[in-house]
Amino acid sequence: MTCQELYIPKSLANLKYLVELNLSYNELEGEIPADGVFSNITIQYLVGNKELCGARSLALICTCLCIIIFIYWRCTKPTSLIPGTPSMKEYCAISYYELVRATQNFSESNLLGTGGFSSVFKGELSNGTFVAVKVLNLNSEEALKTFDSECMVLGMMWHRNLVKVISACSNLDFKAIVLQFMPNGNLERWIHSSTTPYLNLVQRLKVVLDVVLGLEYLHHHHHQVVLHCDIKPSNVLLDEEMNAHLSDLGII
Incomplete structure (x- = not known):
């Protein structure tokens, strides 16, 4: 595949019946379309494509920064203990x-x-x-x-x-x-059972931080x-x- 072909076709944004698209780890480059299925695509569907750019890429960077700030805030705030620990x-x-x-x-x-x-x-x-x-x-x-x-x-x-x-x-x-x-x-029930709702990225991060x-x-x-x-x-x-x-x- 040539370098000219490593981009996301803008025509994909016009497919109105396409509701989910995973493009991770395809070494794609160029601008990310902003319409259609790309209007709500999340970072987990775009990882592994370092050369992507554009408005969507900026949004992903902002999301990553927010996650890093959240992790720093949770891990540096004083440990929450209940006063008067009983025996x-x-x-x-x-x-x-x-x-x-x-x-x-x-x-x-x-x-x-x-x-x-x-x-x-x-x-x-x-x-x-x-x-x-x-x-x-x-x-x-x-x-x-x-x-x-x-x-x-x-x-x-x-x-x-x-x-x-x-x-x-x-x-x-x-x-x-x-x-x-x-x-x-x-947590095992939420990860492996098909009868429970899907845990999103923020919920998974919160569980990890609580465990830590x-x-x-x-x-x-x-x-x-x-x-x-x-x-x-x-x-x-x-x-x-x-x-x-x-x-x-x-x-x-």
Whole structure:
């Protein structure tokens, strides 16, 4: 292909039934048309074409600058902590019978997910608060070993990008941690499921920044360094405003 052919034909802008066009990584050059499908084309469909220019190219540059400024602002502002970080002793006590009632006796219809050492159920407390109840598998020696340390460490951490611990319930036959409920589920569901809406570039950036800020707190702003040993989409939970919260720390 000759250099004269490495341009975007302006005639493409006249195709009224063309609603989406991905031109990434084609080494195109020249001016980007401004009409038709090009009037709302996004940066992800034009990457890999360094020689493109024109009004659309300027718009892409402005978009990139805005993203860089946003990232700088989020990463340099003071870490948002809630004053008066409580210890586990200060959390409200929730009885086993209240958790049984809240989850309809740990009904399968309320099951949110299962892991190697636990199952998580959705529940509604008597005061109307929705919670996630993480019930540990008492047949797992590993689960029993980590319960006390997990309660102690999680109860002393308080950050907007970590899942909030509401309470813990423990007796000889039952151990559970009561956590903040995340109505939008986990990130894996939004990335891989065909039944959920598509996350746009800004939403994806926001999730990444929330995860980074949560990790920054664990590594640099908590009085004890805590390492998250299991970072993956299923352990990134989303609240009603699509803010990301780290869960299942796999504490060291």
